[in-house]
Amino acid sequence: MSTKVAIIASNGGLFDAYKVFNIATASAATDAEVAIFFTFEGLNLIHKQAHHQLPLPAGREQIAEGFKNANIPSIPELVAMAQELGVKIIACQMTMDVMNLKKEDFIDGIEVGGAVTFLDFAKDANVSLTF
Amino acid sequence: MKADLVLDTKGMACPMPIVKAKKALDGLAPGQIMEVQSTDKGSVNDFQAWVKQTKHELLSYKEESGIYKFFVKKI
Secondary structure (H helix, E strand, O other), X not given: OOOEXXXXXXXXXXXXXXXHHHHHHHHHHOOOEEEEEEOHHHHHHHEOXXXXXXXXXXXXXXXXXXHHHOXXXXXXXXXXXXXXXXXXXXXXXXXXXXXXXXXXXXXXXXXXXXXXXXXXXXXXXXXXXXX | OXXXXXXXXXXXXXXXXXXXXXXXXXXXXXXXXXXEEEOOOOHHHHXXXXXXHHOOEEEEEEEEOOEEEEEEEOO
16 A cells, blocks of 8 residues: 655745645655645645745745745646645635635635544554644 | 666756656656656655655666766666
8 A cells, every 4th residue: 555645734834835845746756645734824825826925934035046046846836746646635624714715716626624534534644744 | 778768857956856757757668767867966865765665676876977867667
């Protein structure tokens, strides 16, 4: 059976996005089955508009140049790659209700679910990560 | 070594060499050989771990003036 990787993304900055999607794409490219549960600020990472302009930590704005110099793919590119590799994206229904967000506000191809939807996947995961 | 496919990932940062390698290898038949070229220093360890996990075979790897070359046989 393949390795299962369960990730919770609960923060919404650019650094957070790279941590989540680098591990997710690397895992999926290594034949792992991957699911990410996006909750609270983590929803920014898959929000149609927000994921194109995620904030850098305050005072670290100069790092934007570092990303460019190191030839790092953009977050929308990494998200598309993750989806192409079969990474399952689950948006937290409860947070969406609190923030008055609809499924249409997010990128295509996501699932919306509650905590148990994620737990059902994560219960026999080999690797569990929270960002 | 003669490769059936040469994949150029020079200049790409982690995890792109692995992602590109996975996609390229998917298009090969078992027994065929892929050569991956990379300038990512992390790829030396990454490719060894990748073949271990994916059960393909790393036939050899070498470094030539800052370019790493990995020869992977699809199992």
